[in-house]
Amino acid sequence: MQKHIVFDLDWTLSDTQKIHEKVESDFLKSKWIDIEPSSIWKKYAWRTPQEWIWELLSEENIAHTKEExxxxxxxxxxxxxxxxxxxxxxxxxHARESLELLLENGYRIWISSWACREFIDKFIVHFGLENIIMASTSANEVMNKKPNPDVFLSSFDKLEKIFWISELRYVVWDGWSDVEWWHRSWAKTIWLNYNKKQRQNPDLCDFEIESLKEMEDILILKS
Known part of the structure; x- marks a missing residue:
């Protein structure tokens, strides 16, 4: 039986979220808006920077342009x-050992992320994951950006063109709103709850973990 699993990238496999927060915070400081990097993810993670920064600058009556x-x-x-x-x-x-263990146990592994195509491709090569990650979807491949779920759902569109999709399909994500989106693909959701946040809708979450290391118990020992 084929087994498929799709991973988010930022803050699930890669610690890039802190980089995005720092760069966005520095840009806002250049506009005389002081916002802590750590609060950016909590407030605006599910919106594009163009959207929420535009809104914030408009609220503060600070001059800005779309091109900027x-x-x-x-x-x-x-x-x-x-x-x-x-x-x-x-x-x-625990990202690398978890990916290697899943591969050894017959899982086909994908990445689906709002990151740009260039970064995803370089990330895979940089960490030597070419023989682990089968394919990926990025923000460059969809018309509708955040908060639309298109980039996530396109992962399974790709899968279905290549493989027959069995019931054993999972997604691993760190954001709660993404958990809701993934249910549209009929995948089982594994919520990586690093910050121990409260579930907004318990019925939508199939599994909850606080570390990637816990996936072994869910996907291998019990499968």
Whole structure:
């Protein structure tokens, strides 16, 4: 029986979330808005930077243009990629051993992320995951950005074109709103609850873990 599992990237396999927060916070400080990096993820994680930064600048009556924000997002991607190349980005705890264990036990592994295509491809090569990650979907491949679920659902569209999809399909994600989106794909959701947040709708979460290491008990020992 085929087994498929799709992983988020930022803050699930990669610690890049802290980089995004820092770059966005620095940009806002240049506009005289002081916001702590750690609060950005809590408030705005499920929206595009263009959208929520535009809204914030408008509320503060600070001059800005669409072109300026598009340029910022483009430069932000370049910054994140440069930090990857400088080894300032790391895998999340237990990520590598968990991926290797899943591969050894017959899982086909995918990545689905709002990150740009260039970063995902370089991330896979940088950490030597070419023989582990079968394929991926990125923000570049969908028309509708956050908060639409298109990038996530497109993962299973790709899968269905290549394989017959069995009932054994899982997704691993760190954000609660993403858990809700994934249920549209009929996948079982594994919520990586690093921050020990409360479930908003318990019925939508099939499994809850606080570390990737806990996946072995769910996906291998009990499967």
């Amino acid at each position: 924000l598009e340029d910022f997002v483009s430069r932000k991607d370049e910054t994140v990629i440069s930090l990857l190349e400088k080894w300032e980005i790391e895998l999340m705890p």
